[in-house]
Every structure is written in C-alpha cells, then in structure tokens.
Amino acid sequence: NHVLVDEYQDVNRSSVRLLKAIVGEGRNLWVVGDARQSIYRFRGASATNMAQFSLDFPGAQIAQLGVNYRSRQEVIDAFTAFSGTMKASTGSMPLHLNASRGASGARPEFKVVRSTDDEISAVAATIKHQQEAGTAFRHQALLCASNARLSEIAEGLEARGIPVLHLGSLFERPV
Known part of the structure; x- marks a missing residue:
C-alpha cells in the first residue's frame, strides 16, 4: 500500500497518529507540505507536525521541490x-x-487600505490600468480567500463599471 497526503502542513496530531497506524515508519508514504502555508490552526494543525515529520516517520526520505x-x-x-x-x-x-514560467518583468505590489470600499477601489484602479495598458478584461483574473469575499468584490467592481464574469459560489451551483 502507498499513501499520499497533500497539504500535510494542515494535519493535526490525531491525523498523524492515524497515518502512523496505516503506514508505520513511512516507507510507502508520500506527503506534500510547507509549514509556511498552514491555514488550519483552528483545527489543530501546527508547524510542529512538519518539523517532527522525520521523527514520526523515520523510514521516510525528505526532498524539496525546486x-x-x-x-x-x-x-x-x-x-x-x-x-x-x-x-x-x-x-x-x-x-x-x-x-518554470520565468520572470514576468512586473514586480508584485503591496498596498495597504483602510476599508473594504478602498480595497475594491484599489483593485478596480489596477484592473483599469491593466486594461488601458493592453490587457483585456477577459485576460485578467482575481483570486479571493473566500466565495463571500469574491461576491462582495465582484459587486463593487461592477458598480465601478468593470465587467465581471462571476458565476457565484461553486458550492451553490446546480449539479
């Protein structure tokens, strides 16, 4: 048997114990994870699980993606x-x-805003600037941390005259 665990940084100690019961020392275990990307602390996930991986699974080999x-x-x-x-x-x-895709020539920007309305205005300004520079609206995408947040921003962009293709929450669509 071989076991794959993706997003290992988000497991809790109970999950580690269950995994140890299944794979033993980890010879047939493949995990992918990065403690810097852990987002489920509220569920008991901890960077400690990543740090203790070689102690929990002494038979495992560790390699880094490049x-x-x-x-x-x-x-x-x-x-x-x-x-x-x-x-x-x-x-x-x-x-x-x-x-693998190389450099784009554009540096990421870090912007601080005071309110949600200011955030939407800043996003709208960036989208309009990109469009004026030759990147059509249809070639731009916005990623958000949650469906609710995406709905709020999509609504604000439309109110500012930016065409939006937002199909709603993935979980609320008919099957």
Missing part, C-alpha cells in the same frame, strides 16, 4: 523574502525555488 509551476519568479522571490520572517519558517527547509 520548481514552481504556478507563479512567476517575482512572486516566488517576494514570498521567499516574506516567508523568512514567518514564525512557521523556523525548522522549515529554506526555499530554493525557480519559476
């Missing part, structure tokens, strides 16, 4: 610099990633 297939190099570089300041980075493997 290529990021999602992001451009500027985004990887910004995250690498930021992640070094994260508490979860302690004990984590240092990041040594290269973007």
Whole structure:
C-alpha cells in the first residue's frame, strides 16, 4: 500500500497518529507540505507536525521541490523574502525555488487600505490600468480567500463599471 497526503502542513496530531497506524515508519508514504502555508490552526494543525515529520516517520526520505509551476519568479522571490520572517519558517527547509514560467518583468505590489470600499477601489484602479495598458478584461483574473469575499468584490467592481464574469459560489451551483 502507498499513501499520499497533500497539504500535510494542515494535519493535526490525531491525523498523524492515524497515518502512523496505516503506514508505520513511512516507507510507502508520500506527503506534500510547507509549514509556511498552514491555514488550519483552528483545527489543530501546527508547524510542529512538519518539523517532527522525520521523527514520526523515520523510514521516510525528505526532498524539496525546486520548481514552481504556478507563479512567476517575482512572486516566488517576494514570498521567499516574506516567508523568512514567518514564525512557521523556523525548522522549515529554506526555499530554493525557480519559476518554470520565468520572470514576468512586473514586480508584485503591496498596498495597504483602510476599508473594504478602498480595497475594491484599489483593485478596480489596477484592473483599469491593466486594461488601458493592453490587457483585456477577459485576460485578467482575481483570486479571493473566500466565495463571500469574491461576491462582495465582484459587486463593487461592477458598480465601478468593470465587467465581471462571476458565476457565484461553486458550492451553490446546480449539479
């Protein structure tokens, strides 16, 4: 038997114990995880699980991915610099990633706003600027942390004259 666990950084100790009961020392275990990306602390997930991985599964081999297939190099570089300041980075493997897609020539921007309305206005301004620079609306995408947040921002963008293709919550669509 072989077992794959994706997003290992989000497991809790109970999950680790169950996994140990299934795979023993970890010879047939494949996990993917990064403590810097853990988001389920409220469910008991902890960077400790990543740090103790080799103790929990002494038969496992550990290797680091070297290529990021999602992001451009500027985004990887910004995250690498930021992640070094994260508490979860302690004990984590240092990041040594290269973007398979190379660099874009555009640097990520960090903006601080005071309110949701200001945030939507800033996003709208960026979208309009990109459109004026030659990137059609249909070639732009906005990612959000939640469906509710996406609905709120989509509504605000439409109110500011930006065409939006928002199909609603994935979980509320008919089957």
